[in-house]
Amino acid sequence: MIPIVLSVAGSDPSGGAGIQADLKTFSALGAYGTAALTALTAQNTRGVSGVLPVPGEFVADQLTALFDDLDVRAVKTGMLGGPDVVDAVVGTVRRYGVRHVVVDPVMVATSGDRLVSDETVAAIRERLLPVASVITPNLPEAATLLGIDKVTPERMAEAGAALLELGPAAVVVKGGHDDGPEAVDVLVDADGVHELREPRIATKNTHGTGCTFASAIAVGLAFDVPLPQAVADAKRYLTDALRAADSLDVGGGHGPVHHFHAAWNTPPAQPHPQPR
Numbered sequence: 001m002i003p004i005v006l007s008v009a010g011s012d013p014s015g016g017a018g019i020q021a022d023l024k025t026f027s028a029l030g031a032y033g034t035a036a037l038t039a040l041t042a043q044n045t046r047g048v049s050g051v052l053p054v055p056g057e058f059v060a061d062q063l064t065a066l067f068d069d070l071d072v073r074a075v076k077t078g079m080l081g082g083p084d085v086v087d088a089v090v091g092t093v094r095r096y097g098v099r100h101v102v103v104d105p106v107m108v109a110t111s112g113d114r115l116v117s118d119e120t121v122a123a124i125r126e127r128l129l130p131v132a133s134v135i136t137p138n139l140p141e142a143a144t145l146l147g148i149d150k151v152t153p154e155r156m157a158e159a160g161a162a163l164l165e166l167g168p169a170a171v172v173v174k175g176g177h178d179d180g181p182e183a184v185d186v187l188v189d190a191d192g193v194h195e196l197r198e199p200r201i202a203t204k205n206t207h208g209t210g211c212t213f214a215s216a217i218a219v220g221l222a223f224d225v226p227l228p229q230a231v232a233d234a235k236r237y238l239t240d241a242l243r244a245a246d247s248l249d250v251g252g253g254h255g256p257v258h259h260f261h262a263a264w265n266t267p268p269a270q271p272h273p274q275p276r
């Protein structure tokens with residue numbers, strides 16, 4: 001039976017982030033994708049112009065309908081509209097004993113627009129993180145969850161260890177917003193600190209990188225790949241999707257990555273700098 005993966009996230013009508021990116025990632029990597037909507041956004045590759053949250057009660061209805069019928073192997077969460085939505089997710093994870101929960105603590109879009117309220121951030125910190133298998137904050141999200149001003153690239157491991165104290169089984173602090181020749185992420189779990197490095201791809205088409213990365217990790221876990229391997233595989237998939245992104249050329253702002261780069265055999269925009 002094909003592994004079923006569920007995205008609990010917001011809609012991005014421009015197709016590059018949110019549930020649209022998640023479903024593309026699940027499909028590209030061979031899982032069966034399902035999605036429960038937490039919010040509608042009005043957005044394109046240039047920015048977000050509106051957010052309409054789905055009431056927590058109706059998110060819970062969607063989740064009950066799914067879990068009563070489908071054997072969901074892994075859940076990935078993205079933008080969560082409000083604290084009631086966070087509680088709907090936590091309640092479902094506990095009730096159905098979901099084993100793999102990947103939490104992308106989405107707070108700000110690539111365009112810089114804030115996507116969730118302070119109350120939602122508090123609910124994520126206090127109630128969602130303790131049931132997470134892994135969380136994937138970027139540097140500003142790591143700082144917000146820790147209630148500190150900023151996390152510098154030199155302090156990613158330290159921030160990861162502090163976030164581990166909040167209850168998730170593992171933390172990946174993403175250094176995508178840094179510059180330098182490599183995109184470096186740090187995985188912290190009970191076994192210690194592991195660094196993940198891939199070449200930094202020169203492209204403005206980075207819309208949805210966080211959603212795509214977390215969704216790819218969820219697919220790995222649904223296939224019972226051990227977490228460190230699932231994270232490394234996800235990063236490699238994302239790097240290849242970034243490499244092929246310019247060939248899509250969608251929109252006038254930050255366009256999407258190319259989720260189907262392998263299936264469509266798209267020539268990379270630049271040669272692979274390293275043998276794989």
Ligand SMILES: Nc1ncnc2c1ncn2[C@@H]1O[C@H](COP(=O)(O)OP(=O)(O)OP(=O)(O)O)[C@@H](O)[C@H]1O
Binds near residue numbers: 177202
């Ligand atoms: N230009 C790039 N080249 C290679 N990898 C990148 C690049 N930008 C981001 N990444 C990688 O993409 C993943 C997502 O990281 P990022 O920090 O961009 O997440 P995010 O902030 O949640 O997403 P976004 O920037 O879309 O809001 C990480 O593995 C990061 O290292």
Ligand SMILES: Cc1ncc(COP(=O)(O)O)c(N)n1
Binds near residue numbers: 011012017041110
């Ligand atoms: C509905 C929705 N969810 C998440 C993001 C963040 O996307 P990313 O950080 O991956 O660019 C987004 N822009 N829209």
